[in-house]
Structures are given as C-alpha cells and as structure tokens.
Amino acid sequence: DDTLDTITRDVLEVIxxxxxxxxxxxxxxxxxxxxxPSGKVHLGHAITIRKLRELxxxxxxxxxxxxxxxxxxxxxxxxxxxxxxxxxxxxCFLALGLSPDRTEFVLGxxxxxxxxxxxxxxxxxxxxTLLRARRSMAQITRESEDHKVAEVIYPLMxxxxxxxxxxxxxxGGMEQxxxxxxxRENLPRLGxxxxxxxxxxxxxxxxxxEKMSSSKGNFIAVDDSPAEIREKVKGSYCPMGELEGxxxxxxxxxxxxxxxxxxxxxxxxxxxxxxxLDLDELLNIYSSGDLHPLDLKNAVSDYLTDMLRPVRDYMxxx
Ligand code: IYR
Numbered sequence: 206d207d208t209l210d211t212i213t214r215d216v217l218e219v220i221x222x223x224x225x226x227x228x229x230x231x232x233x234x235x236x237x238x239x240x241x242p243s244g245k246v247h248l249g250h251a252i253t254i255r256k257l258r259e260l261x262x263x264x265x266x267x268x269x270x271x272x273x274x275x276x277x278x279x280x281x282x283x284x285x286x287x288x289x290x291x292x293x294x295x296x297c298f299l300a301l302g303l304s305p306d307r308t309e310f311v312l313g314x315x316x317x318x319x320x321x322x323x324x325x326x327x328x329x330x331x332x333x334t335l336l337r338a339r340r341s342m343a344q345i346t347r348e349s350e351d352h353k354v355a356e357v358i359y360p361l362m363x364x365x366x367x368x369x370x371x372x373x374x375x376x377g378g379m380e381q382x383x384x385x386x387x388x389r390e391n392l393p394r395l396g397x398x399x400x401x402x403x404x405x406x407x408x409x410x411x412x413x414x415e416k417m418s419s420s421k422g423n424f425i426a427v428d429d430s431p432a433e434i435r436e437k438v439k440g441s442y443c444p445m446g447e448l449e450g451x452x453x454x455x456x457x458x459x460x461x462x463x464x465x466x467x468x469x470x471x472x473x474x475x476x477x478x479x480x481x482l483d484l485d486e487l488l489n490i491y492s493s494g495d496l497h498p499l500d501l502k503n504a505v506s507d508y509l510t511d512m513l514r515p516v517r518d519y520m521x522x523x
Contacts, residue, residue, distance in 0.1 A: 212256075215256075219401065225374070229264075234373040235266045235267075236257065236374040236375075237267070237269065237270060237374070238270070238377055242281075244419050245428075246298070246428070247417055248425050253378060256405055261303065267309065269295075269298060269309070270366060271295060272313045279345070281420075291312060296519075300519035316369055325365045325368060333361060338360050339356065339357055341360045341384045342357075342359060343380075344407075344415070346359075364392065368395075373401060376402075377404060378406070381404065385404075388402075389402065406455070408456075408459070409442075409452040411440065429513070434510050434513070438509065445497070447492075448488060453502060453505055454491065456505055461509065464508075468482055470504040472500050
C-alpha cells in the first residue's frame with residue numbers, strides 16, 4: 206500500500222520485505238540509526254534522517270544512537286570533544302524535522318560499559334571471525350596505515366547495540382550492510398531476534414569520491430550558509446551527460462525532486478531558454494548532453510538553499 210511505497214522509495218534494499226510487513230503489525234515498532242558524532246551534519250546524514258521521518262510518520266518509534274564510543278574507536282578524537290559534537294548533531298537532526306516528542310536520543314556511552322553489554326560483546330567476539338569483522342568495516346573505518354584492534358571491536362558493539370536498544374528495524378546507508386548482515390547471522394546464534402535491515406544509497410562526495418563524509422571535507426552541511434552552498438555546488442564534480450556517481454544529480458534525485466516535484470532551470474535564451482522538468486525529464490535531458498552542468502548547478506544551489514532554510518533558521522533559533 207501507500208505507506209510501504211513511501212518507506213521503500215529511494216531505498217536500495219529491505220532485508221527482508223516480508224519481515225518488515227510482519228514488524229509493521231506491531232503497536233509501536235522501533236527503528237534505529239546510529240551516527241558517529243561529527244563536526245558537521247551533511248546531506249549524507251540527511252538521507253537517513255528523511256527516511257526515519259517517513260518511518261516516524263508511518264507509526265514507528267525512532268531511536269537515534271549518538272555513537273560516541275564508536276567515533277572514539279574510529280579515531281575521531283577525545284570523548285569530551287565527541288560529546289560536544291553529539292549535542293550539536295542532535296540539534297541538527299531535530300532541525301531536519303524529526304518530531305522532538307517521538308524521537309529518543311541515546312548516547313552510546315550511557316549503556317556500552319554495562320556488564321551485561323560487555324558480556325554480549327565478548328560472546329559476539331567468540332563467534333565472529335577476524336576476517337569478517339574487518340571486512341564489515343570496509344567503508345566505515347578511517348583510512349590508516351596501521352589498523353587497530355578498535356576496528357574489529359566496533360562492529361561487534363554495533364551488533365549488540367541492536368539488542369540493547371531493542372530495535373525491530375535497523376536503518377543505515379549501504380556502507381552499514383556488512384555489519385547488519387553480521388547481526389542477522391550471529392544474533393540468532395546468541396538467542397536474539399535479528400532486526401529487519403533497510404539500506405539507503407550512499408551520497409557521493411562533492412569531489413566525486415565514493416562517500417560524502419565530514420572527515421574528507423567533501424560535504425554540503427545542512428546548516429551551510431547560502432554562500433557556502435553556492436560555492437560548494439559550483440565546485441562540485443558534475444561531468445556533462447553523466448548520471449552515475451554524480452553528486453549533483455543525486456541531490457536532485459534524493460532531495461530536490463521529492464520536495465518540489467519539478468524544477469525550473471533558468472537559461473539565457475541563446476542557450477535554449479528556461480526549462481521546467483520533472484525527475485525523468487531532467488535525467489533524460491542531462492544524459493543526452495543538452496543540459497549544461499553550469500545551468501543545472503545554478504538551479505540546484507537555489508533549490509537547495511531554499512530547502513535548507515528551515516534548518517538554518519532552527520539552528521539560529523529563529
Ligand atoms: N557505523 C555507523 C555508526 C553506528 C551506527 C549504529 I546503527 C551503531 O549501533 C553504532 C554505530 C557509522 O558508520 O557512522
């Protein structure tokens with residue numbers, strides 16, 4: 206039905222759809238996503254937050270794990286500094302439109318040193334191969350020459366988080382899939398139900414690299430100023446005629462079109478004049494090479510600036 210269509214729109218996979226339907230029969234099913242606190246909340250985060258909002262509207266209770274220990278294990282700095290970022294991230298997430306009454310924020314360190322939690326992590330450690338644990342971190346771990354043991358503790362903890370937060374559905378970007386698969390395989394071996402997993406697409410960085418990420422400085426933050434948005438969009442990787450791996454096209458597809466339905470693209474008369482397009486039309490004309498990246502970028506920065514205004518206002522306390 207309609208609700209299921211909304212939930213699965215722009216989702217790469219649901220594991221499994223049947224289990225999701227089953228879970229949705231519950232009174233108040235729980236969905237969670239965890240985020241390593243970071244200096245900036247960007248459009249990559251916004252993809253999962255939008256999905257959480259849709260699940261919230263569909264009757265799910267939303268839990269957001271502010272994964273401070275995970276950030277710490279991933280070499281993101283001192284616990285003090287990470288907790289400051291967690292406060293700021295929480296504010297950004299609410300600014301993105303989650304209901305403050307129906308969203309529960311949980312700080313990882315508030316439960317991740319409890320004896321029962323630790324005991325479960327050790328039990329996971331005993332049944333998970335090193336190879337598997339390392340592989341599950343492929344697109345998550347910070348790049349480094351000398352890999353640390355922390356890197357394999359991280360996914361074990363993420364799996365046990367699901368037990369502790371008592372979640373029915375784990376939502377994350379596609380880079381979380383291997384950790385989620387580990388949970389689905391090993392939690393039943395420890396006597397727990399495995400959660401349903403929903404995976405959203407990864408947003409490419411503005412530089413065209415695989416993943417938008419705070420540590421790489423290739424992001425557009427949800428609270429960037431109009432001038433910053435313009436500057437970043439203008440400098441973004443956006444090859445003429447190419448849809449794949451093009452962050453500007455992804456912004457159109459995942460943010461602007463779902464919000465506005467159509468886009469008006471202003472062009473001087475001598476370059477073909479204004480265009481008014483829905484998503485399919487825009488993808489078609491762009492892939493045929495008849496829409497110049499510069500004209501598209503100008504429109505994208507206007508729409509994005511408008512779309513993110515409520516976030517900027519919220520952050521400034523207007
Ligand atoms: N691995 C996530 C952070 C994270 C997510 C969940 I869901 C957890 O239970 C713990 C950590 C990331 O890459 O940001």
